[in-house]
Amino acid sequence: SSRHWGPIYVKITEAGFLQLFYEKGLEKPFREFKLEVNHEISDPKLQNYDESGRIHTIRIDRVLYREKRKYQPMPLVTHTGEREQVIKLGTIDYLDFISFISTIQNVLFHLTAIVDLSTIHQNYIEEEITVDVRDEFRGILAKGDNQLLEHSVTTHVHVLSFISGMEDCRIGLNDVLIKGNEVVSRHDIIPTTTTKWVRLHDCQFHSSVDEEAFHNSRIIVCTPLDACRFELMRFRTVFSEKTLPFTLRTMACVRGAEVELQSWVVVSTGFSSNRDSLSQVPCENVTIRHPVPPEWVNYFRRDSVL
Structure with missing residues (x-):
């Protein structure tokens, strides 16, 4: 496949346009489109980037919701969304990543309501x-x-x-x-x-x-x-709340050329965001991020040997 990641500069204008430039400082973008009310941001993901690590990625999709009838095994009416990718962007800088997501959310939130x-x-x-x-x-x-x-x-x-x-x-x-x-x-x-x-x-x-x-x-x-x-x-x-849902303990140990990093998640037994025991939602998809120097990334990789 010829698909690969390439460096670009992204700018969001006050009018809600997303502009893509090959380099910072150029006047004319090579691509531009306006954010619309039917645009949605996908869930963030981590994908393979190069030998040095992974890249944080996000998609902006155009989503059209429609009412559909299903007749098997019995008549049923559902409302589903059809997604079409508008653009996919990524960065290895996590702070830039969450800042970009927040900016897009703010632009979509302040778009004028248009009646179709x-x-x-x-x-x-x-x-x-x-x-x-x-x-x-x-x-x-x-x-x-x-x-x-x-x-x-x-x-x-x-x-x-x-x-x-x-x-x-x-x-x-x-x-x-x-x-x-x-x-x-x-x-x-x-x-x-x-x-x-x-x-x-x-x-x-x-x-x-x-x-x-x-x-x-x-x-x-x-x-x-x-x-x-x-x-x-x-x-x-x-x-x-009097207590946090959980706390994190981390310990780093250096033994010669080896660096061992351990973390423990301590869950608070008395914490519950929902007092109704019949409808409590468990804590899921817990992600722990340990910022490390780029030159350390390979030390945390484990290559399997066939």
Whole structure:
């Protein structure tokens, strides 16, 4: 195969254009495209790069969601997405990598909501709306006692909806400012309650949200984009747990020409992000990164001998 990695310079303009240059300082990019509402970022991956190590990669895909009927073994309606790769980028610098992902997420979040006139009269067989809430935690621990020195918790709320017409949706959160004033719709079969309230800080919204309505009622009122996964809202909260989910112990030992690096993950038995024992989600995909000098990479490789 003739496919190989090549060095380029990437620039993101204020207008939301992703520009690719062969070298930094050139005026005209060799490729340019505008980020759109139906673009999504893939999960980050590590791939083989060269004899010195691996490369962090990310894709920007154009995703089209459609309603499909399946008749085997019985009639079923599903909403699935079809992905088409727009571009794939990679870097060996992890800090540049996470900075690039954050920048792309910010651009997509602030894109203007555009109504597709061809789908206004779309009638779905089964209407559906999915709300995905994820917390992004970053913290710095002190050496020795593992005390939390600095931290930030950012919550990202994504929505994917298949609703006929242009209907407004209302979403409520466990916002401490509405504690005691909860309103349960008479259409709800089982009222939902919560005993854990959070205080929202620095709320930011997608352009489809009525911000004035939120500040007056603390209810998110929006006209969601049709068949398009987008970030509806983001806000910050304070980490209020008494213990961390787990701590990490690392020890390095040098014996002549050998360097031995060991790590232990110590899980806190009393920590649970979900108090409901029936719906607890285990901690998965734990990745531990040990920054090492580039010239050390080969020492951590093990070549198999046939």
